[in-house]
Amino acid sequence: MPATARRRFLVGGAAAVGAAAAGPLAASGSVRAATRPLPEGLFTLGVASGDPLPDGVVLWTRLAPDPLAGGGMPDRAVDVEWQVAEDSAFRRIARSGTATAEPAYGHSVHVDVRGLRAHRDHWYRFRAGGELSPVGRTRTAPHPLASGGRLRLALASCQNWQQGYFSAYADMAEQDVDAVLFTGDYIYESGPSATAVRRHEGTGEPYSLIQYRNRYAQYRSDPDLARMHASAPWIVTFDDHEVDNDFAGGIPQDPDKQSPEAFALRLAAAYQAYYEHMPVRATAVPDGPHIRMHRGLDFGRLARLQVLDTRQYRSDQATSEEAARRPWMTMLGAEQKEWLINGLRRSPARWNLIGSQIMMAETDLLPGDGKRWYYDAWDGYQAERNELLGVLADVRNPVVLTGDRHLTMVADLKRDFADPSSPVVGAEFVGCSISSNGDQEQATFHAEWDPRLPDNPHWKLVDARRGYHLFDIDRDGIDARLRVVDTVRRPAAAARTGARLRVVDGRPGVEVV
Template identity: 75%
Template sequence: MTRVTGPVSPDRRRFLTAGAAVLGAAASAQLWLPSTAAHAAETPLPDGVFSLGVASGDPLPDGIVLWTRLAPDPLNGGGMPDAVVPVEWELAEDERCHKPVRRGVAEARPEYGHSVHVDVRGLRPGRTYWYRFRAGGQLSPTGRTRTAPHPHSRGGSLRVALASCQNWQHGYFTPYADMLAQDPDVVLFVGDYIYESSPSATAVRRHEGKGEPYTLVQYRNRYAQYRTDPDLAAMHANAPWVVTFDDHEVDNDWAGEIPQDPDKQSHDAFVARLTAAFQAYFEHMPVRATAVPNGPHIQMYRRLDFGRLARFNVLDTRQFRSDQATTQAGAQDPSMTMLGAGQKEWLLDGLHDSPARWNLIASQIMMAETDLLLGEGKLWFYDAWDGYQTERNALLESFQDVRNPVVLSGDRHLTMISDLKLDFADPDSDVVGAEFVGTSISSNGDQDQAAFHAQWDPLMADNPHWKVIDAHRGYHLFDIRRDGIDAQVRVVDTVLKQQATASTLATLRVESDEPGVNLA
């Protein structure tokens, strides 16, 4: 059965949509239910309540999450009255919404930033739908979404876009304009949706506020600023997203309840920051009520199936990890964990019991080795899986018993496509999977390509598992079929201007039941 799985505590079962998600199809062809329209009219609202657009996410064969947030003054706390506001929603079979199949009323509550998460069920598998919202007489943009295939569907194809790392100050989000043209079925975003850095006077475009966000209102303003990017908004409105976070949604390189600078942020202060950051994250993402934060904790790792073709295992590599090592010996300490015991067991169970042809692991950070030391010896990035050697190596060993494992990662601001090896210390070791580390949407801006290759090309000999490395901005696009995955590295020529020219930097293929990745 197709499902979303992951441990859910009673505290996380709070549901924000007042039962609207399970309402049946309206018998009338009228656009809005008369009683709810009258109710909405009783609450005068400022103009522009739908400034942050619409989005959808976490598709099931019979369901989808619809999202919006009412924010007429998005960079100043939202600008909404301190009151619960009814928001009418409608899902239809056509773009003009002349054929509605589900409709209802959700509550936009001030304690959740007037965000709306509608978990619509009772839909047909593998279908395209359109949706929209209305509040205070104002109509939202119309969004398009799609449900997952039937649980027992074995054929067909799935087009997935992999994105990560969008720094507002480093450039415009121009890769999304090309992504929109490529029309993916689903967007997988693996972290760094916002950056918590302070405003810079020399940036391409400047962060709002006066410093890093620490409070809920400050995080809300930062998310709202990012949501105003037109290319990002358009992509959210045209395909469902599956999201998870990395570090910059909270604080650079945080681990568990440890900030990057514990000498400057006390434990209590950082827990308060986590609490604010996670609530703002939930308020701005198209995720289910299972992700309602419980203080400084949020349930993010989960599983989504797309028929028998592909299973998405979406990881959380921040909340449960040990603090980063600082030495090579520390990275090899068997007590070091990236996933925590519970998530690791959940992942292995889901991989070994999977009915899917392709088992995709959404890991925020790179799993393949990055040896930064020329010649003899090793030098690793300790924040990545290289800093958690024992757990990483055990996971790769388990891949031998998993059908077609493919890891999809971000964080690095580079394209790094690799074979996953059973033992990276042995160049002749068996290949057990493939990894695509997607480049950034805008982070690092327009890099000097010659300087990048002068620095990184000499390291290829020490990392023979690397197949492609590059420093252009962009995203990865995958066409998944039963016999293989065809991948494109899509890049843009600039993120320093509001328009860019896109192209395919490289094409690759992963053959079914043949571990590893090859240039096409």
């Protein structure tokens, strides 16, 4: 990273939440840091928090003085001190300790802090080598028995560095969200393009661990993304581009070019780099080409969020309607499907949210008679999708939150999409994208998609602008706003509400306001 860009990142990250140098952390130092000096500029990648609980949260940073060249750290473990406070000046310290940044995990730090007060803002920071990190702010979840209140949740996905700036996060950081749900495509594995808005680092696609580390480091250098990570806890899962476009389980996009053994090594590298750069718990430490990402989080009795992994356990994608209807085709795998269904059926929550990387509602791409499905999504897994829709019919207020499509697609979920009279069982919000697909030409988009609307009457809104969804959830309903930016071709852009929608308690489906 150039020195000017590094300075901009450090200054911007600190200013976002107000870096404080007072308190015990600023005055103390670890033995290792004191006796064996470290390079300068350790916290170029900022700080983050994630997976909030009523009494805790995961804190993250990674020591990387030379972030685009593997990190630039010496090959030894480093002690990193951390603090969590109940005020931004760090006068009321809630928890503190020391973590070890290991070279085997890219000198990343994941601190699973417990013993915090429920539903409160907390501020946190790290210290290593005599340097203080930027300060982050996080928020714990409500008490498990809390039934009222409000949850403000942002839904984001699909941030392609080369196709635009991440300016939507500047608006998101002003919204005081309780958490961000990111449903996949945090990085893109494509090689650098000379005609891109911003050029990918490296010389081609990443395959090795150091190459994936460098790609994540480049994405985390975006100042708006860094600011948002330091502003609220994130709940993340991955889709395909964190590894390889449209991969399925252990099958790459191009099996004729990547052998099973080579792709297993690529999976292991990609999953480890993902863990190293995400604020997730130790349950997500990869085991070679395997990683556990599906998990559930409760926000009192107001909302339960179950986060899926729709890549790692799926059958290879279908290529025909007949194949898509095969009963053994699975998106989730047996264990994850059972976990999801049990979590839904036993949920005490008023709102049951599902974080799915790919779209669950039907997409018929063929105007007129016949069907042409999008097989990479749930349309390619008809039997399992229909089974889940049957479960949703008996669940209170199911709402699916999705990414992948680079479009806003808000839809009713039908019990049986093959039957036009089938009842509505839930709602789905498909996120647009932070930058992927860039600034689409609107007339061209409508010429392609408007003819498909009559064949997809369950679609309530289709939009091609960049941005994110913002949800205000309370006992009576979900008020949803589509927040869009004017352009992603410039580092800064105006944001506004592009559409308003509502889901009402006890009334399946979604309404355009």
